[in-house]
Structure formats: structure tokens, C-alpha cells
Amino acid sequence: MSPRQSDARQRVVAAAAEMLARHGLNATSVREMTKRAEAPLGSIYHHFPGGKQQVVVEAVQLAGARVSRDLDRHLQAGGMAGVRGFLAMWRAILVRSDFRIGCPVMAAVAEEPIDDVAEAALEAAAGVFDDWAAQIAAALAAQGRDPASASSLAILVIASVEGAIVLCRAQRSIAPFDTVAGQIERLIVQA
Numbered sequence: 001m002s003p004r005q006s007d008a009r010q011r012v013v014a015a016a017a018e019m020l021a022r023h024g025l026n027a028t029s030v031r032e033m034t035k036r037a038e039a040p041l042g043s044i045y046h047h048f049p050g051g052k053q054q055v056v057v058e059a060v061q062l063a064g065a066r067v068s069r070d071l072d073r074h075l076q077a078g079g080m081a082g083v084r085g086f087l088a089m090w091r092a093i094l095v096r097s098d099f100r101i102g103c104p105v106m107a108a109v110a111e112e113p114i115d116d117v118a119e120a121a122l123e124a125a126a127g128v129f130d131d132w133a134a135q136i137a138a139a140l141a142a143q144g145r146d147p148a149s150a151s152s153l154a155i156l157v158i159a160s161v162e163g164a165i166v167l168c169r170a171q172r173s174i175a176p177f178d179t180v181a182g183q184i185e186r187l188i189v190q191a
Helices: 007-023 030-036 042-047 050-075 079-096 104-110 117-144 145-172 173-191
Strands: none
Touching: 007 042, 007 104, 030 050, 030 173, 042 050, 042 079, 042 173, 050 079, 050 104, 050 173, 079 117, 079 145, 079 173, 104 117, 104 145, 117 145, 145 173
């Protein structure tokens, strides 16, 4: 088996994550995933017996793990520094993509699916969001914030960032993100 054939599975999952971020759940088709991954259509049925639902779940998990690694790296400098790094990461994605790329995790749950991928994708996204919030909450608690407050603030950060991404994409402007980022920083400093 050639190296190209052996990594077809990973390429399909990565292509699905990119498509979710750029086009949303319903526009992420099995045919287009394999085309972008330069993989044979039959590879879906070979590597993903659960079909599109399995690919979407794995794409959400892949995207979530990538962000989680970056978030962890930022949080090693402390809670506030970590949140700033998290915000800077999403800001850079928006600007670099000219507001065409959003969060693939959110994309997997933001629209009602036209096929049967909903439940598993919802569970995967919930797990990713919970992980991100737990990482932020732990860093804030390590800096002295009480655990309940740290947890609430972490959820607010995740929800605010996801909402800001949507506003920026709609307005094709970074202004909503910068406004939200400023408010998040003020809340963390004050709390």
C-alpha cells in the first residue's frame, strides 16, 4: 500500500473539518470530502462504515483536539494569557481567511442536518466545548479564582468567541470580535 493510500482516512477527516469550517454541515458531502482529500469515494465506505456521520464526528474531534492543543499551550502562561492566546488564534483565523472560515465544531451543530448525522455530531461537539471550557476553568482556578466562578467564566468565553465568529463572518469585519475580546478581558480582570 502506498503512503498516499494509507493516509486516505486522515485526509478525508481533515478535509471534512475544513469543509465544516468553511461551508457548514449540510454542504459537507461525502463526495466532496473525498474529492478534496484526493481519496477514492470507496475509501469512505472502507474506512468509515458509519458513513458521513462517522466522518463528521471524527472531523469535529480532530478540530477540537487541534484547538485544545493550542489552547493548552497558551494556558501554560496562565489563565489570562491563555485566554488572550485563544482569542488571538481565532482572530487570526478570521482575518487570514477573509472571514470565510469559522469554527468546524460549531458548524457541526449550528444547522439542522438534512440527513442522519445529528446526534453523534451533537455529542462530539458538546464534548469538545466541555473540554475547552474545562481547560480554561482549570487555568483560571489555578490563578485563585473559585472553581464555580472559573467554570462560569470559561463557558462565557467559549460562547462569546463562538458568537463573535458568527458575527464577524456575517459582517465580514473583525470589529465584533475585537469588541467581544475586549469585554472578555475586562470580565476576567474584574472577576
